[in-house]
Amino acid sequence: MPNYNNKSDHLFLLIQTLSKSEKRNFRIYANRIKQNKDAKFIKLFEIMSKMNSYNEEKILKNTPIKKEQLSNIKAHLYKQILISLKKLQHIVENHDIQIREYLDFAKILYNKGLYLQSLKLLGKAKIIARCYEFNTILLELVEFEKMIESQHITRSLYSRSGELYAESNELIEKIQCNNALSSLSLELYGLYLKVGYVRNEKDKIFIETYFRTNLPKFDIDRLSFYEKLFLYQAQVWYHYIRQDFVMCYRSSYKWVELFQNHTKAKKIAPVRYLKGYHYLLDTLFYLNHYSKFIRVFKQFEQEVQNKEILINGNTKILIFMYTYTNRINKHYMEGSFSEGVKKVIPPLFIEFNKIFNRLDSHYIMILYYKIACLYFGSGDNENTIRYLSKIMENKKKNLRQDLQCFARLLHLIACYESGLDENMDQKIQSAYKFFIQMDDWYIVQKKIIHFFKNLGNVYPHQIKNQFKKLRDKLVKYYDHPYEKRTFLYLDIISWLNSKIENKSVESIIKEKFLRTIKNN
Template sequence: MTNYNNKYKKSDHLFLLIQTLSKSEKRNFRIYANRIKKNKTAKFMELFDIMIKMEFYNERKILKNIHNIKKEQLSNMKAHLYKQILISLKKKLQNTIENHDIKIREYLDFSKILYNKGLYIQSLKLLGKAKIIAKYYESNTILLELIEFEKMIESQHITRSLYTRSGELSLESKELIEKIQYNNTLSNLSLELYGLYLKVGYVRNEKDKIFIETYFRTNLPKFDVDKLNFYEKLFLYQAQVWYHYIRQDFILCYRSSSKWVELFHNYKKSKKIAPVSYLKGYHHLLDTLFYLNHYSKFIHVLKQFEKEVKNGEILINGNTKILIFMYTYTNRINKHYMEGSFSEGVKKIIPSLFVEFRKVYNQLDSHYIMILYYKIACLYFGSGDNENTIRYLSKIIENKKVKLRQDLQCFARLLHLIACYESGRDENMDQKIESTYKFFIKMNDWYFVQKKIIHFFKNLGNIYPHQIKNQFKKLRDKLVKYYDHPYEKRTFLYLDIISWINSKIENKSIELITKEKFVKNNIKK
């Protein structure tokens, strides 16, 4: 696979924007730009044509192909092209249901134009139309802005509605402010919990647990779920999901994520209005089913998700395209983890994954890329391909953003150590062990399971070949005691370390061990 990190290092905002344009959007831009005859030969259109054909940003190529342009002029030309593309995109989106807020803003702009001309009644009529849309879509922040402007017109100018509307507007504004404050409290709580998860991951000890529980109780406002509107329920379920997820309470996490998805089924119009939130709800539902190892339910929800995507029930735009890619492939990989069909997963998923990966790479943030690399590495590890396992784990280890997903970086190093051992890359093994040990200490992630695995590798050099199997048995006996430990179990969520140990004891592949476990568990169920 190409090293995308280097390939797109010099990308700029205009290039990235052009890369996201669909064929119809490019065509619409040309129509919009060419409405003025002189634009057909304008240099910014030359720039557009050149950048469309580029695989990666190359300033030298641009300057070479556009005649009579100096380097210092290019910046202004790019800024002009960027603005013109955004205007053409805005015009295309104005009448679409998923961009109702643009329509509201248009009414507000027209209303202000009429107000400045002294046409107060006409201005109020347009505000009324905007308010109907805002109320329908529960766009309370914009609605408050509309009401405040309406209040200003009513308070400064004598209109026919002054005496009947002044008290109504005052009450409407007050109630709306209270709603917005309540909404913000829930959305802030959800966002802050998500931020904590990105930084640290799951709770690691009693101190973490007390902190997160106290924080959640303190910041969660009182509520009657039957009186909450759509967005209030959405932010409540989001906050609950992150809270239970961080605490590794996957049963309660499943309940909240189920309510999250069900909410969209009850408010069908919201699938088009807030498609990103709908996709995230699906992802958390699938994720918790994976961690609960509930295979039949997981498969049912995954099929339902993929069916909705295929049938166009989920809006496709730049944001949803990325999430659909991530959630589709991570959960398809998870399916193969559960079944133990790692080799099949490598053959079926990896080729198409990288085809789609190339299309969205520029828009993926470091967090998504790291998750994807870890999933790919684990799939290769399960299939017995340690070289590719090391390759993709190295991409995580070399990531300089150590403050992002510290937990993932820690366990990537642990799996890297195991893969190096498995592949026979035991040169400088002591150095690799020491480096992994220091990183766990640095990240304050040094717990029993990690300690025992590191100590096991440290002592391997002192063990005779015929004693190794016995040492693996001892390691397994020590670790299985912590499989359901409140804090130690988090290691097993990242690494199926027990299956790996069993493969060494029974002299079988990890794939076969996992398949046998899968069959056994599903026969029981």
């Protein structure tokens, strides 16, 4: 397993992300001045490049750096690496860098008194900014242009001032609309990360009111690419939180379709394109549309393989997450858990160990829960408990409270299944306290907790009947507006059926899948 302590050193993490060509480029950049060849920051770079984990003692032992110097030299090295990376950036794929470069040159020319040359470069920058809808940068360019036109005689047409005024106002309106839609999308995403799906009528009214009052007025036909993108993102999160997966599918489909109609945007905003794909696949998974899910997932993998999506540090992480979570989801849908453990888990951890230091806690928790459920379906309760424990040990209780709650329910089930029930009362009490603490104590959770609490008082020959009673109670809530969210995290009905019919969870879900395929 990866070293958790590595996450604390930013310089080490940055060096870890460098490719061979980026390291070579840094050495060339750093050694461009002869005096730098023996510089301490270069020696620090060389030793840190060879480390598998950050080790300060090793650095001090193998370099002429004193402990009191280390902090400053690390800061200097960090800055020098960023400068070398900036110089290496591919201008064709980073149009905003090219625009900024034009703007820098325009300011240099302006300070030299070469106003017409400065305006010419601003004109070139504006063409690129308009083409790729960099409206914030475009406004900065227009404001600089206005300043030159207002302070100097540039022999421009008299009407130019009116044109710039109109252009500035139009951009401000667009930026305000963009900002309102992107802020709404971000706020909804933040709410989901904190608590998950709506839990009751109060949550539902709050989210509907919040969405309605913060959604700006718009004409869909007049919206630009980014305005439509932020709108679809906000709609996806709104429907997702409300568990309206049909509407969520429609919005996520529009999100992906938007990029496919603007193919150049796949290279400019690859992270947003990948996220659109993910939510489209996620909603198909929750809607149990297997054939559509497989078709879209194959399309996604094909685009990645054909490099239709820009590959960089950010996209590598998302491609890893979305590829493996959806491979696991495929095995969930098919009921092929044992096959999933053999085919998915080994390559998953090879990749996971390479990028662990760059994954945030949210992604790690999702991955651990997916892995735990895959192991549970395959009948491997020991590994189920192992990965659920990692979630339960997470100290960030304001992050994915829903996932942390349902991890505790599955943990109880896995402990019961594995025979590790000697401290069951203590585990039940701990789960109960956590649900109360997280304000997530609802009917389905109550019935499951009470079931385990009373199981110790039941005679062996009565146990199967108790499983039937619990199943009959829970089935009533399968389509309940709020209680059904439990079944999104945990297929407890299939587990109960497996106990009643003396079959494995895997065989129960596989039989259900085959019936669904046959009927379709």
